[in-house]
Amino acid sequence: MTKALFLKLHRWVALASALPLIAIILSGLVLSFEPALKATTPDGTVTLERLERIVAAAGPAGRGGALAIQGYAGTASLGGRGASTTYDLASGVAVQPTFLPGLFRTMRGLHERLLLDLGWLVVASTIALVLLGLIGLLLGWPRLRNTVGGWHRVTGWALLPLLVGSPLTGLALAFGITFTTPVPPPPGATPPLMETIRQVAAVHDLDGLDFIRPIGGGRLVRVLDSSGTAIAYRAGPEGLVRQPSNWPRLLHEGGWGGVWGSVVNLVTSIALVGLLGTGLFIWARRSLAKMRAKAARRRPTASAAG
Incomplete structure (x- = not known):
């Protein structure tokens, strides 16, 4: 040519x-x-106490959906696809x-x-x-x-x-x-949403939590590490299982x-x-x-x- x-x-x-x-x-x-x-x-924008209030306010229907954090806006959303509710992180009230x-x-x-x-x-x-x-x-x-x-x-x-x-x-x-190479999902029943949040809080600053969402009968967690790089976990009854970086x-x-x-x-x-x-x-x-x-x-x- x-x-x-x-x-x-x-x-x-x-x-x-x-x-x-x-x-x-x-x-x-x-x-x-x-x-x-x-x-x-x-x-201090995202704390365990604040997320506990939001999960409690969402009730059983909301707890089965995805939790997404918008720390820059001071909000979090919880619920299913297309039907999530936004909550103020400071007050736990739906907004x-x-x-x-x-x-x-x-x-x-x-x-x-x-x-x-x-x-x-x-x-x-x-x-x-x-x-x-x-x-x-x-x-x-x-x-x-x-x-x-x-x-x-x-x-x-x-x-x-x-x-x-x-x-x-x-x-x-x-x-x-x-x-x-995909990592096999953790064995056993998927822990409740609040238990997954506590698992994240035990190993990471919750200000870096990006989302927790249902996936394949379990839960996928994404959180920012100390350098600001997103890392993923699968939540299991024994704790979080690190996933390969995509x-x-x-x-x-x-x-x-x-x-x-x-x-x-x-x-x-x-x-x-x-x-x-x-x-x-x-x-x-x-x-x-x-x-x-x-x-x-x-x-x-x-x-x-x-």
């Missing part, structure tokens, strides 16, 4: 996937802030969902499904994003020029590992690739290194927005120049005919 053909392929892949990519990238940019907010939850958790929930739906049952389109657009990076690589080493095109090419090359790594880890999540998920969601994971994802998202925006600008400017050139060629012909 010649460079001109690579350029044309790069241009048309970008145009064909531009609309879903805009939604996916912008929602990912918003979601980049969530890991940092979780990792910087103020000390209306607050803005930030609702925003992140909506952005996650947009990022994963485009708010509809369009996961297939998200996967197809993500594959297109990987192809754009690889085709850009085949176009050769960029020249340092202070132009829109120059900055487009230099940004793509300088941040290539992030720009390709982010969609690749997203595809790994979509296809269930974890690079780990690094595609950690890297894609920024759930590693506390604030650093958010910073890397934010830089990646801003770069992707810039590349998509400058790419569309270059295409629009090129198309407009062609239209003007065609119009200019028609004028002398029309004048001669007159």
Whole structure:
């Protein structure tokens, strides 16, 4: 393939996937802030006593669902999918969902499904994003020029590992690739929710608790360690059983290194927005120049005919 053909392929892949990519990238940019907010939850926001009040207030119906902590908003939600109740952590009283958790929930739906049952389109657009990076690589080493095109090419090359790594880890999540061997679930009956919370409190600061949710007849626990990296456990009658780290998920969601994971994802998202925006600008400017050139060629012909 010649460079001109690579350029044309790069241009048309970008145009064909531009609309879903805009939604996916912008929602990912918003979601980049969530890991940092979780990792910087103020000390004492989540305590055993506060969670005991919330679990008691939820009653038997709520205790069988998932517990999700939004320490940055001072709230926790408890209940089944689509029927959870939000509680104020300080008082244990049921409250209306607050803005930030609702925003992140909506952005996650947009990022994963485009708010509809369009996961297939998200996967197809993500594959297109990987192809754009690889085709850009085949176009050769960029020249340092202070132009829109120059900055487009230099940004793509300088941040290539992030720009390709982010969609690749997203595809790994979509296809269930974890690079780990599943650990057998702990034997015996699953302990009650409150007992699981006490198990977590015995080994971790509860300010780092992310969620406890039902999974395969048991409970999955995710908590941030002292570095701000998310680690997972399966809850059993004898205690918590550590699960292998799902690094595609950690890297894609920024759930590693506390604030650093958010910073890397934010830089990646801003770069992707810039590349998509400058790419569309270059295409629009090129198309407009062609239209003007065609119009200019028609004028002398029309004048001669007159």
